[in-house]
Amino acid sequence: xxxxxxxxxxxxxxxxxxxxxxxxxxxxxxxxxxxxxxxxxxxxxxxxxxxxxxxxxxxxxxxxxxxxxxxxxxxxxxxxxxxx
Amino acid sequence: xxxxxxxxxxxxxxxxxxxxxxxxxxxxxxxxxxxxxxxxxxxxxxxxxxxxxxxxxxxxxxxxxxxxxxxxxxxxxxxxxxxxxxxxxxxxxxxxxxxxxxxxxxxxxxxxxxxxxxxxxxxxxxxxxxxxxxxxxxxxxxxxxxxxxxxxxxxxxxxxxxxxxxxxxxxxxxxxxxxxxxxxxxxxxxxxxxxxxxxxxxxxxxxxxxxxxxxxxxxxxxxxxxxxxxxxxxxxxxxxxxxxxxxxxxxxxxxxxxxxxxxxxxxxxxxxxxxxxxxxxxxxxxxxxxxxxxxxxxxxxxxxxxxxxxxxxxxxxxxxxxxxxxxxxxxxxxxxxxxxxxxxxxxxxxxxxxxxxxxxxxxxxxxxxxxxxxxxxxxxxxxxxxxxxxxxxxxxxx
Numbered sequence: 001x002x003x004x005x006x007x008x009x010x011x012x013x014x015x016x017x018x019x020x021x022x023x024x025x026x027x028x029x030x031x032x033x034x035x036x037x038x039x040x041x042x043x044x045x046x047x048x049x050x051x052x053x054x055x056x057x058x059x060x061x062x063x064x065x066x067x068x069x070x071x072x073x074x075x076x077x078x079x080x081x082x083x084x
Numbered sequence: 085x086x087x088x089x090x091x092x093x094x095x096x097x098x099x100x101x102x103x104x105x106x107x108x109x110x111x112x113x114x115x116x117x118x119x120x121x122x123x124x125x126x127x128x129x130x131x132x133x134x135x136x137x138x139x140x141x142x143x144x145x146x147x148x149x150x151x152x153x154x155x156x157x158x159x160x161x162x163x164x165x166x167x168x169x170x171x172x173x174x175x176x177x178x179x180x181x182x183x184x185x186x187x188x189x190x191x192x193x194x195x196x197x198x199x200x201x202x203x204x205x206x207x208x209x210x211x212x213x214x215x216x217x218x219x220x221x222x223x224x225x226x227x228x229x230x231x232x233x234x235x236x237x238x239x240x241x242x243x244x245x246x247x248x249x250x251x252x253x254x255x256x257x258x259x260x261x262x263x264x265x266x267x268x269x270x271x272x273x274x275x276x277x278x279x280x281x282x283x284x285x286x287x288x289x290x291x292x293x294x295x296x297x298x299x300x301x302x303x304x305x306x307x308x309x310x311x312x313x314x315x316x317x318x319x320x321x322x323x324x325x326x327x328x329x330x331x332x333x334x335x336x337x338x339x340x341x342x343x344x345x346x347x348x349x350x351x352x353x354x355x356x357x358x359x360x361x362x363x364x365x366x367x368x369x370x371x372x373x374x375x376x377x378x379x380x381x382x383x384x385x386x387x388x389x390x391x392x393x394x395x396x397x398x399x400x401x402x403x404x405x406x407x408x409x410x411x412x413x414x415x416x417x418x419x420x421x422x423x424x425x426x427x428x429x430x431x432x433x434x435x436x437x438x439x440x441x442x443x444x445x446x447x448x449x450x451x452x453x454x455x456x457x458x459x460x461x462x463x464x465x466x467x468x469x470x471x472x473x474x475x476x477x478x479x480x481x482x
Binding site (some may be wrong): 016026053056 | 110113114115133134135136138139140144145146172173174175176180463467
C-alpha cells in the first residue's frame with residue numbers, strides 16, 4: 001500500500017530503539033479511532049518491533065509497512081491505525 | 085552503588101566463572117528465537133519484548149512502563165539479590181529496562197551494546213606459549229567462530245581471521261609481532277573473512293585454495309586477489325613448519341594446516357563434537373563421499389595430534405582453560421561424525437545426509453562477499469553475520 005493517507009506523521013528518523021515505539025504510542029493515543037499515524041524510522045529493528053507491538057496493543061492495527069530509499073539511506077515507514 | 089552495565093567481556097567472564105545470573109532479553113520473539121546468549125551452563129532466561137512492557141505497563145514513559153509492568157507481571161519470575169543481565173539488540177532499550185528494574189530493587193545490569201556488541205566480542209586465548217612458539221585461539225564466542233595466530237620470533241601467521249581485522253592488528257602490536265602471512269582454510273559461508281583485508285593492512289600475502297576462489301552456486305570467479313594454496317605446500321615460521329593438507333568436502337578447496345606434525349588446524353572439517361556439513365556449496369550429495377575420503381587423511385594422523393577447529397556449536401565444548409581443543413585420539417572415540425568416518429563410506433554418506441541442519445539462506449550471499457563478488461557496508465555485513473554459525477552437522481547437538 002503506497003502513499004497511504006495518514007492523519008498524522010511522526011518523524012522518528014535518527015531515533016534509536018525504543019523511542020520510535022514510545023513516541024508512536026504517545027501519538028496514537030492522541031488520535032481518534034479510525035485515524036492513521038505514519039511513522040518514519042531509520043531503525044531497521046523497528047520493522048519487526050512494530051509488528052510485535054501491533055499484536056500486543058489492543059487499540060491499534062498495523063495497516064502497512066514499506067521501505068523507502070532516501071539518498072542511499074533506508075527509511076522504514078509504518079502506518080498504524082487506531083481502531084478503538 | 086550497584087553496577088549499571090556490563091561490557092560483553094565482563095558478561096563473558098561471569099559466564100565462564102559460572103556465576104549465578106539471570107537473563108532478561110527484551111528483544112522481539114523472532115530475534116530471541118534466532119539466537120540468544122549461551123553459557124557452558126544453562127542460564128535461566130526470560131524473553132519479554134520491550135513493547136509488551138511498554139503497552140501493558142501502559143505509561144507514556146518507558147521506564148515508568150517497565151516499573152508498572154514488572155510490578156504486575158514479573159515479581160514471581162525475577163530473582164532478587166542476584167544479577168539480572170538485561171539484553172536487547174543494541175543496548176539502548178535494555179538500559180531503560182534495567183533502570184526501571186533497579187528502581188524496584190533488582191540488581192539489574194544492562195549489557196552495553198546489546199547483542200550487536202556481544203556478537204562482535206572477541207577473545208584471545210593461548211593454546212601454548214613458549215619462547216620459541218606461541219599459538220592463540222581467537223574466537224567470537226557469540227558466533228562460535230574460531231581463528232588462530234601462530235607466533236614465533238616476532239613473526240605471525242594468522243589462520244581464518246574474522247571480519248574485525250583491527251582485533252588482530254591490536255593483538256599483534258601488543259605481542260610485538262608482524263603478521264607475515266594470512267591463510268584461509270576455505271571460502272567461508274557463515275561469516276565474512278577478514279583475510280584479504282587483514283593481508284592488505286599488513287602488506288602480507290593472502291592465501292586461499294583456488295577451488296574456493298570460485299563461488300560454487302554462482303560459478304563465478306572471485307573478484308579479489310589471492311595466492312594459490314595447494315596440497316602439501318609448506319610455510320615456515322621460526323623453527324616450525326606448517327603443511328597444508330587438501331581435504332575437500334565442506335568446500336572443494338577445503339584445507340587443514342598441520343604444524344610440526346603435532347597440531348592440526350582443521351578449519352571446517354573436524355570440530356570438537358561434530359564434523360562439517362558438505363552441503364553449503366549446494367552439492368551435498370556429491371560432496372559427502374569426497375568429505376569421507378578427506379576425513380580418512382585426518383583419521384590416519386597420530387592420535388596425539390591436537391585438533392584446533394574453526395568452529396564450536398556450544399560453549400560447553402570448551403575445556404577447563406576455555407579452549408576448544410582436543411587430541412585426535414579423544415575425538416575419534418567421542419565425536420560422532422568422526423566415529424562415522426571410521427565406518428564404511430556408504431554408512432557415512434547416509435549418516436551425513438540425514439543429519440543436515442537448515443541451510444541459512446544468507447550463506448550464499450556471505451560466500452559472494454568472501455569471493456569479492458559483493459561488497460557490503462558495515463550494517464549489511466553485521467546483518468549477514470547475525471546469529472550463530474551452522475557449519476556443523478546437527479545430530480550431535482540435539
